[in-house]
Amino acid sequence: MGNRRATPLxxxxxxxxxxxxxxxxxxxxxxxxxxxTAKWTLVIIEALDAxxxxxxxxxASVQGISQKVLTAKLxxxxxxxxxxxxxxxxxxxxxxxxxxPLGRSLGEAVCSIWLWAEEHAPEVDAHRRAFVGRTPRDxxxxxxxxxxxxxxxxxxxx
Numbered sequence: 001m002g003n004r005r006a007t008p009l010x011x012x013x014x015x016x017x018x019x020x021x022x023x024x025x026x027x028x029x030x031x032x033x034x035x036x037t038a039k040w041t042l043v044i045i046e047a048l049d050a051x052x053x054x055x056x057x058x059x060a061s062v063q064g065i066s067q068k069v070l071t072a073k074l075x076x077x078x079x080x081x082x083x084x085x086x087x088x089x090x091x092x093x094x095x096x097x098x099x100x101p102l103g104r105s106l107g108e109a110v111c112s113i114w115l116w117a118e119e120h121a122p123e124v125d126a127h128r129r130a131f132v133g134r135t136p137r138d139x140x141x142x143x144x145x146x147x148x149x150x151x152x153x154x155x156x157x158x
Contacts, residue, residue, distance in 0.1 A: 032080075035076065035077075035080055036106065036110070038073075040062065040065055040069065040070070040073045041073065041077065042110060042114070043062050043065075044058070044062055044070075044073060044074070044077065044083075045077075045082070045099065045103060045106060045107045045110075046107065046114070047061035047062055048083065048097060048098060048099045048103070049099065049104070049107050051098070052086070052096040052097065052098035053096065053097055053098075054094060054095065054096055054097075055070075055095055055097070058070070058074075058097055074097055077103070081100055081102045081103075082099065082100060082102055082103035082106060083097055083098065083099060083100065083103055084097070084098050084099075084100055085097055086098065
């Protein structure tokens with residue numbers, strides 16, 4: 001048989017490196033999914049889908065968001081490569097936000113989810129309303145020890 005070395009794919013060290021790479025990839029995917037599913041991300045992506053917008057127009061398009069939250073969210077989207085921020089030298093300074101190709105591809109990817117949400121919104125709303133009408137007791141299974149116990153037939157202590 002001789003002195004045979006393990007192939008790189010079967011050695012314990014290579015397996016550990018592959019497992020570590022998978023764990024890093026999974027963690028990154030969870031991070032990206034967290035960004036995508038955050039409260040304002042998709043609304044901002046949709047607003048910018050029509051083209052670049054200045055901050056005031058973008059804020060008007062994303063109703064209900066505060067200036068502080070919009071600024072923070074745009075910074076995060078820029079950090080992740082989904083949005084660009086273009087500062088134009090003018091008085092007063094003009095800043096435009098636009099989708100990057102990566103941001104546009106995200107918009108295309110979630111389009112089917114958005115369409116599903118629009119199509120099924122009335123059905124989901126009906127389920128919500130039905131759920132609100134229930135009491136917490138409706139959700140608990142009956143247990144034998146919660147049934148009323150029969151009264152004793154003879155008084156105790158006599």
